[in-house]
Amino acid sequence: MTVAGLMSGTSADGIDVAVVRIAPGRQRPRLTLLAHEGFPYSAALRRAVLAAMNAASTATAELARLNWRLGLAYADAVEETARRHKLRLDLVGCHGQTLYHQPRAESYAGRRFACTWQAGEAQAIAARLRVPVVSNFRPADIFAGGQGAPLVPLLDYALFADGKRGRVLQNIGGIANLTAIPASAGSDAVIAFDTGPGNMMIDWLAQELFGKPFDRNGALAGRGVVLEPVLKAALKNRYFARKPPRTAGREQFGREYAAEFLKACRRQSARDEDALATATALTAESIARSYRRFVLPKMKERAVDYIVSGGGACNRTLMSMLWRLLVPIGCTVQTSEEFGWPAAAKEAVAFALLAWQTWHRLPGNMPAATGAVRSVVLGQVMYG
Secondary structure: OEEEEEEEOOOOOEEEEEEEEEEOOOOOOEEEEEEEEEEEOOHHHHHHHHHHHHOOOOOHHHHHHHHHHHHHHHHHHHHHHHHHHOOOOOEEEEEEEEEEEEEEEEEEOOEEEEEEEEEOOOHHHHHHHOOOEEEOOHHHHHHOOOOOOOOOHHHHHHHHOOOOOEEEEEEEOOEEEEEEEOOOOOHHHOEEEEEEEOOHHHHHHHHHHHOOOOOHHHHHHHOOOOOHHHHHHHOOOHHHHOOOOOOOOHHHHOHHHHHHHHHHHHOOOOOHHHHHHHHHHHHHHHHHHHHHHHHHHHOOOOOEEEEEEOHHHHOHHHHHHHHHHHHHHOEEEEEHHHHOOOOOOHHHHHHHHHHHHHHOOOOOOOHHHHOOOOOOOOOEEEOO
Protein backbone atom coordinates (compact mmCIF):
# COMPACT_ATOMS: atom_id res chain seq x y z
CA MET A 1 0.00 0.00 0.00
CA THR A 2 1.40 3.42 -0.93
CA VAL A 3 0.65 5.99 1.77
CA ALA A 4 1.49 9.69 2.02
CA GLY A 5 1.99 11.26 5.44
CA LEU A 6 1.77 15.02 6.04
CA MET A 7 3.19 16.87 9.02
CA SER A 8 3.21 20.54 9.96
CA GLY A 9 4.73 20.99 13.39
CA THR A 10 4.74 23.54 16.20
CA SER A 11 7.40 25.63 14.42
CA ALA A 12 4.63 26.46 11.91
CA ASP A 13 7.15 26.85 9.11
CA GLY A 14 5.63 24.55 6.51
CA ILE A 15 4.55 21.08 5.45
CA ASP A 16 6.61 17.90 5.20
CA VAL A 17 5.28 15.16 2.93
CA ALA A 18 6.62 11.60 2.96
CA VAL A 19 5.39 8.80 0.72
CA VAL A 20 5.96 5.30 2.04
CA ARG A 21 5.26 1.80 0.83
CA ILE A 22 3.90 -0.16 3.80
CA ALA A 23 3.41 -3.91 3.96
CA PRO A 24 2.52 -6.23 6.86
CA GLY A 25 5.48 -7.89 8.58
CA ARG A 26 5.81 -10.85 10.88
CA GLN A 27 6.12 -8.66 13.99
CA ARG A 28 6.02 -5.05 12.69
CA PRO A 29 5.00 -3.38 9.43
CA ARG A 30 7.72 -3.03 6.78
CA LEU A 31 8.27 0.50 5.48
CA THR A 32 10.11 1.76 2.40
CA LEU A 33 10.53 5.49 1.84
CA LEU A 34 9.59 6.39 -1.75
CA ALA A 35 9.67 10.19 -1.64
CA HIS A 36 10.04 13.16 0.68
CA GLU A 37 9.38 16.84 0.00
CA GLY A 38 9.13 20.01 2.07
CA PHE A 39 6.84 22.95 1.31
CA PRO A 40 7.31 26.20 3.28
CA TYR A 41 4.18 28.09 4.24
CA SER A 42 3.68 31.33 2.36
CA ALA A 43 4.39 34.41 4.49
CA ALA A 44 0.67 35.21 4.65
CA LEU A 45 -0.34 31.70 5.71
CA ARG A 46 2.39 31.51 8.36
CA ARG A 47 1.27 34.85 9.80
CA ALA A 48 -2.29 33.54 9.98
CA VAL A 49 -1.21 30.31 11.69
CA LEU A 50 0.96 32.09 14.26
CA ALA A 51 -1.76 34.65 14.93
CA ALA A 52 -4.28 31.87 15.65
CA MET A 53 -1.82 30.03 17.89
CA ASN A 54 -1.01 33.11 19.94
CA ALA A 55 -4.44 34.77 20.05
CA ALA A 56 -6.23 35.12 23.37
CA SER A 57 -9.41 35.32 21.29
CA THR A 58 -10.15 35.38 17.58
CA ALA A 59 -13.09 35.60 15.19
CA THR A 60 -14.97 32.45 14.22
CA ALA A 61 -14.66 33.45 10.56
CA GLU A 62 -10.87 33.62 10.87
CA LEU A 63 -10.68 30.10 12.31
CA ALA A 64 -13.01 28.69 9.66
CA ARG A 65 -11.02 30.31 6.86
CA LEU A 66 -7.71 29.15 8.31
CA ASN A 67 -8.99 25.59 8.65
CA TRP A 68 -9.95 25.47 4.96
CA ARG A 69 -6.85 27.38 3.80
CA LEU A 70 -4.63 24.83 5.53
CA GLY A 71 -6.58 22.00 3.93
CA LEU A 72 -5.92 23.50 0.49
CA ALA A 73 -2.21 23.87 1.31
CA TYR A 74 -2.04 20.20 2.35
CA ALA A 75 -3.81 19.16 -0.84
CA ASP A 76 -1.36 21.19 -2.93
CA ALA A 77 1.65 19.68 -1.13
CA VAL A 78 0.67 16.03 -1.41
CA GLU A 79 -0.54 16.44 -5.01
CA GLU A 80 2.76 18.07 -6.03
CA THR A 81 4.81 15.38 -4.27
CA ALA A 82 2.91 12.63 -6.09
CA ARG A 83 3.35 14.46 -9.40
CA ARG A 84 7.09 15.02 -8.98
CA HIS A 85 7.76 11.39 -8.14
CA LYS A 86 5.12 9.89 -10.45
CA LEU A 87 3.42 8.06 -7.61
CA ARG A 88 -0.13 6.81 -7.29
CA LEU A 89 -1.40 7.02 -3.71
CA ASP A 90 -3.74 4.62 -1.95
CA LEU A 91 -4.13 6.56 1.31
CA VAL A 92 -3.11 9.83 3.00
CA GLY A 93 -2.49 10.54 6.68
CA CYS A 94 -2.66 14.22 7.67
CA HIS A 95 -1.68 15.34 11.16
CA GLY A 96 -2.92 18.92 10.69
CA GLN A 97 -1.60 22.08 12.30
CA THR A 98 -1.90 22.13 16.07
CA LEU A 99 -3.50 25.39 17.14
CA TYR A 100 -4.20 24.34 20.73
CA HIS A 101 -3.21 21.35 22.83
CA GLN A 102 -4.42 21.00 26.43
CA PRO A 103 -3.49 17.48 27.57
CA ARG A 104 -4.66 17.93 31.17
CA ALA A 105 -8.21 18.55 32.31
CA GLU A 106 -9.18 22.18 32.92
CA SER A 107 -12.53 23.81 33.69
CA TYR A 108 -14.60 25.29 30.89
CA ALA A 109 -18.35 26.07 30.79
CA GLY A 110 -19.03 24.10 33.94
CA ARG A 111 -17.02 20.97 33.15
CA ARG A 112 -13.41 19.77 33.39
CA PHE A 113 -11.84 18.06 30.38
CA ALA A 114 -8.72 17.85 28.22
CA CYS A 115 -8.81 18.87 24.56
CA THR A 116 -6.77 19.38 21.41
CA TRP A 117 -7.28 20.89 17.97
CA GLN A 118 -5.35 20.22 14.79
CA ALA A 119 -6.65 22.50 12.02
CA GLY A 120 -6.68 21.69 8.31
CA GLU A 121 -9.77 20.52 6.40
CA ALA A 122 -8.90 16.96 5.38
CA GLN A 123 -11.79 16.74 2.93
CA ALA A 124 -9.87 19.16 0.71
CA ILE A 125 -7.18 16.49 0.25
CA ALA A 126 -9.65 13.66 -0.28
CA ALA A 127 -11.62 15.63 -2.86
CA ARG A 128 -8.50 16.69 -4.77
CA LEU A 129 -6.70 13.33 -4.86
CA ARG A 130 -9.77 11.06 -4.81
CA VAL A 131 -8.21 8.83 -2.14
CA PRO A 132 -9.20 8.25 1.51
CA VAL A 133 -7.61 10.57 4.07
CA VAL A 134 -7.12 9.82 7.77
CA SER A 135 -6.87 12.86 10.06
CA ASN A 136 -7.66 14.03 13.61
CA PHE A 137 -5.47 11.37 15.21
CA ARG A 138 -5.17 12.69 18.75
CA PRO A 139 -8.72 12.79 20.24
CA ALA A 140 -9.17 9.00 20.44
CA ASP A 141 -6.15 8.73 22.71
CA ILE A 142 -7.36 11.59 24.92
CA PHE A 143 -10.78 9.96 25.32
CA ALA A 144 -8.91 6.78 26.34
CA GLY A 145 -7.29 8.73 29.17
CA GLY A 146 -4.08 9.70 27.37
CA GLN A 147 -2.52 13.05 26.52
CA GLY A 148 -2.95 12.67 22.76
CA ALA A 149 0.82 12.69 22.34
CA PRO A 150 3.42 11.59 21.58
CA LEU A 151 2.20 9.47 18.64
CA VAL A 152 5.53 9.00 16.83
CA PRO A 153 6.70 6.12 19.13
CA LEU A 154 4.82 3.57 17.02
CA LEU A 155 7.06 4.44 14.07
CA ASP A 156 10.17 4.62 16.24
CA TYR A 157 9.53 1.11 17.48
CA ALA A 158 8.75 -0.21 13.98
CA LEU A 159 11.93 1.23 12.47
CA PHE A 160 14.52 1.18 15.23
CA ALA A 161 13.79 -1.54 17.83
CA ASP A 162 16.87 -3.74 18.03
CA GLY A 163 17.62 -7.01 19.74
CA LYS A 164 21.09 -5.98 20.89
CA ARG A 165 21.21 -2.17 21.07
CA GLY A 166 19.30 0.19 23.31
CA ARG A 167 18.13 3.20 21.31
CA VAL A 168 16.73 6.64 21.94
CA LEU A 169 15.00 8.47 19.10
CA GLN A 170 15.18 12.21 19.73
CA ASN A 171 13.08 14.40 17.48
CA ILE A 172 13.79 18.12 17.62
CA GLY A 173 11.03 20.08 15.94
CA GLY A 174 9.39 23.12 17.52
CA ILE A 175 9.06 20.93 20.60
CA ALA A 176 11.58 18.17 21.35
CA ASN A 177 10.42 14.64 22.14
CA LEU A 178 12.12 11.32 22.70
CA THR A 179 11.30 7.63 22.39
CA ALA A 180 13.49 5.21 24.35
CA ILE A 181 13.56 1.54 23.32
CA PRO A 182 15.63 -0.82 25.49
CA ALA A 183 17.32 -3.71 23.68
CA SER A 184 14.96 -6.64 23.00
CA ALA A 185 12.08 -4.64 24.47
CA GLY A 186 8.44 -5.22 23.70
CA SER A 187 6.27 -2.23 22.84
CA ASP A 188 5.01 -2.05 26.43
CA ALA A 189 8.55 -1.18 27.62
CA VAL A 190 8.88 1.87 25.37
CA ILE A 191 9.33 5.23 27.15
CA ALA A 192 8.27 8.38 25.30
CA PHE A 193 7.55 11.99 26.21
CA ASP A 194 8.23 15.62 25.27
CA THR A 195 11.54 16.77 26.71
CA GLY A 196 10.69 20.48 26.32
CA PRO A 197 11.54 23.24 23.84
CA GLY A 198 13.17 22.26 20.58
CA ASN A 199 13.56 24.86 17.83
CA MET A 200 10.60 26.99 18.90
CA MET A 201 12.46 29.49 21.08
CA ILE A 202 15.55 29.43 18.87
CA ASP A 203 13.44 30.32 15.82
CA TRP A 204 11.59 33.10 17.65
CA LEU A 205 14.85 34.71 18.80
CA ALA A 206 16.39 34.40 15.32
CA GLN A 207 13.36 36.24 13.91
CA GLU A 208 13.13 38.82 16.69
CA LEU A 209 16.83 39.66 16.92
CA PHE A 210 18.18 39.00 13.43
CA GLY A 211 15.15 39.06 11.12
CA LYS A 212 15.87 35.48 10.03
CA PRO A 213 13.32 32.63 10.01
CA PHE A 214 15.75 30.34 11.88
CA ASP A 215 19.40 30.04 12.91
CA ARG A 216 20.82 28.23 9.88
CA ASN A 217 23.29 25.55 10.99
CA GLY A 218 23.36 27.19 14.45
CA ALA A 219 25.84 29.73 13.09
CA LEU A 220 24.49 32.68 15.10
CA ALA A 221 24.37 30.75 18.38
CA GLY A 222 27.87 29.46 17.64
CA ARG A 223 29.17 33.03 17.89
CA GLY A 224 27.56 33.57 21.29
CA VAL A 225 28.34 32.68 24.90
CA VAL A 226 25.89 30.75 27.08
CA LEU A 227 24.58 32.90 29.92
CA GLU A 228 24.80 30.41 32.77
CA PRO A 229 22.61 32.34 35.28
CA VAL A 230 19.79 32.58 32.72
CA LEU A 231 20.15 28.92 31.75
CA LYS A 232 20.17 27.79 35.38
CA ALA A 233 17.02 29.79 36.14
CA ALA A 234 15.23 28.51 33.02
CA LEU A 235 15.94 24.89 33.95
CA LYS A 236 13.98 25.40 37.18
CA ASN A 237 10.77 25.50 35.14
CA ARG A 238 8.34 23.01 36.70
CA TYR A 239 7.81 21.28 33.38
CA PHE A 240 11.31 19.77 33.43
CA ALA A 241 10.71 18.08 36.80
CA ARG A 242 7.35 16.60 35.80
CA LYS A 243 7.41 12.84 35.39
CA PRO A 244 6.32 11.29 32.06
CA PRO A 245 3.93 10.95 30.39
CA ARG A 246 4.04 14.62 29.55
CA THR A 247 3.54 16.82 26.49
CA ALA A 248 4.43 20.42 25.71
CA GLY A 249 3.62 23.03 23.09
CA ARG A 250 3.36 26.76 22.50
CA GLU A 251 1.26 26.95 25.65
CA GLN A 252 4.46 26.24 27.65
CA PHE A 253 7.33 27.46 25.46
CA GLY A 254 5.82 29.81 22.88
CA ARG A 255 6.13 33.50 22.18
CA GLU A 256 5.30 34.75 25.69
CA TYR A 257 7.84 32.41 27.32
CA ALA A 258 10.51 33.33 24.76
CA ALA A 259 9.91 37.05 25.34
CA GLU A 260 10.45 36.63 29.10
CA PHE A 261 13.56 34.56 28.37
CA LEU A 262 14.94 37.38 26.22
CA LYS A 263 14.28 39.91 28.99
CA ALA A 264 16.30 37.72 31.37
CA CYS A 265 19.14 37.70 28.85
CA ARG A 266 18.96 41.50 28.50
CA ARG A 267 19.35 41.86 32.25
CA GLN A 268 22.76 40.22 31.81
CA SER A 269 23.70 42.92 29.24
CA ALA A 270 23.96 40.13 26.68
CA ARG A 271 24.71 40.36 23.01
CA ASP A 272 22.02 39.03 20.69
CA GLU A 273 24.19 36.02 19.86
CA ASP A 274 24.46 35.21 23.58
CA ALA A 275 20.66 35.04 23.92
CA LEU A 276 20.49 32.65 20.98
CA ALA A 277 23.33 30.52 22.38
CA THR A 278 21.55 30.32 25.73
CA ALA A 279 18.24 29.26 24.15
CA THR A 280 20.10 26.57 22.20
CA ALA A 281 21.75 25.41 25.41
CA LEU A 282 18.33 25.22 27.11
CA THR A 283 17.13 22.83 24.41
CA ALA A 284 20.28 20.70 24.73
CA GLU A 285 20.31 20.68 28.54
CA SER A 286 16.61 19.87 28.86
CA ILE A 287 17.07 16.94 26.47
CA ALA A 288 20.10 15.59 28.31
CA ARG A 289 18.56 16.04 31.76
CA SER A 290 15.37 14.30 30.63
CA TYR A 291 17.43 11.36 29.42
CA ARG A 292 19.52 11.14 32.58
CA ARG A 293 16.59 11.46 34.98
CA PHE A 294 13.77 9.54 33.33
CA VAL A 295 15.36 7.15 30.80
CA LEU A 296 18.86 6.14 31.82
CA PRO A 297 17.76 4.38 35.06
CA LYS A 298 15.39 2.17 33.02
CA MET A 299 17.80 1.19 30.24
CA LYS A 300 19.43 -2.19 30.77
CA GLU A 301 22.47 -1.19 28.74
CA ARG A 302 24.69 1.85 29.21
CA ALA A 303 25.85 1.96 25.57
CA VAL A 304 22.95 3.53 23.73
CA ASP A 305 22.42 4.77 20.16
CA TYR A 306 21.05 8.32 20.52
CA ILE A 307 19.47 9.07 17.12
CA VAL A 308 18.41 12.65 16.36
CA SER A 309 15.88 13.76 13.73
CA GLY A 310 13.85 16.86 12.94
CA GLY A 311 15.10 20.32 12.04
CA GLY A 312 17.33 20.42 15.11
CA ALA A 313 19.52 17.71 13.61
CA CYS A 314 20.71 20.35 11.09
CA ASN A 315 21.77 22.78 13.85
CA ARG A 316 25.48 22.11 14.28
CA THR A 317 25.76 24.14 17.48
CA LEU A 318 22.89 22.24 19.07
CA MET A 319 24.26 18.88 17.93
CA SER A 320 27.69 19.78 19.34
CA MET A 321 26.12 20.63 22.70
CA LEU A 322 24.22 17.33 22.71
CA TRP A 323 27.39 15.44 21.85
CA ARG A 324 29.23 17.02 24.81
CA LEU A 325 26.38 16.22 27.21
CA LEU A 326 25.45 12.70 26.07
CA VAL A 327 28.67 11.00 24.97
CA PRO A 328 30.19 11.01 28.49
CA ILE A 329 27.19 9.03 29.78
CA GLY A 330 27.47 6.26 27.18
CA CYS A 331 25.52 7.56 24.18
CA THR A 332 26.59 7.40 20.56
CA VAL A 333 25.02 10.52 19.04
CA GLN A 334 23.91 10.06 15.44
CA THR A 335 21.22 11.35 13.10
CA SER A 336 18.43 9.38 11.48
CA GLU A 337 20.11 10.13 8.12
CA GLU A 338 22.78 7.58 9.10
CA PHE A 339 20.02 4.95 9.31
CA GLY A 340 18.54 5.82 5.92
CA TRP A 341 15.69 8.06 7.12
CA PRO A 342 15.95 11.80 6.34
CA ALA A 343 15.87 13.87 9.51
CA ALA A 344 13.07 16.10 8.24
CA ALA A 345 10.90 13.21 7.02
CA LYS A 346 10.42 11.05 10.10
CA GLU A 347 7.30 12.68 11.58
CA ALA A 348 5.58 12.71 8.19
CA VAL A 349 6.43 9.01 7.83
CA ALA A 350 4.91 8.45 11.28
CA PHE A 351 1.54 9.77 10.15
CA ALA A 352 1.66 7.65 7.02
CA LEU A 353 2.10 4.62 9.28
CA LEU A 354 -0.65 5.78 11.65
CA ALA A 355 -3.03 6.19 8.69
CA TRP A 356 -2.15 2.64 7.56
CA GLN A 357 -2.89 1.36 11.07
CA THR A 358 -6.25 3.14 11.10
CA TRP A 359 -7.18 1.82 7.66
CA HIS A 360 -6.56 -1.72 8.91
CA ARG A 361 -8.39 -1.03 12.20
CA LEU A 362 -5.21 -1.44 14.21
CA PRO A 363 -4.29 0.64 17.29
CA GLY A 364 -1.96 3.58 16.73
CA ASN A 365 -1.21 4.83 20.23
CA MET A 366 1.22 3.38 22.76
CA PRO A 367 -0.36 3.70 26.22
CA ALA A 368 3.06 3.59 27.89
CA ALA A 369 3.92 6.79 26.01
CA THR A 370 0.64 8.74 26.14
CA GLY A 371 -0.75 7.57 29.47
CA ALA A 372 -3.90 6.10 27.91
CA VAL A 373 -5.59 3.21 29.72
CA ARG A 374 -5.81 1.14 26.53
CA SER A 375 -4.69 0.92 22.93
CA VAL A 376 -7.14 2.48 20.47
CA VAL A 377 -7.60 2.97 16.75
CA LEU A 378 -6.83 6.61 15.97
CA GLY A 379 -8.24 9.13 13.56
CA GLN A 380 -11.18 9.72 11.28
CA VAL A 381 -11.46 8.63 7.64
CA MET A 382 -12.74 10.86 4.85
CA TYR A 383 -13.40 9.66 1.35
CA GLY A 384 -12.84 11.51 -1.92
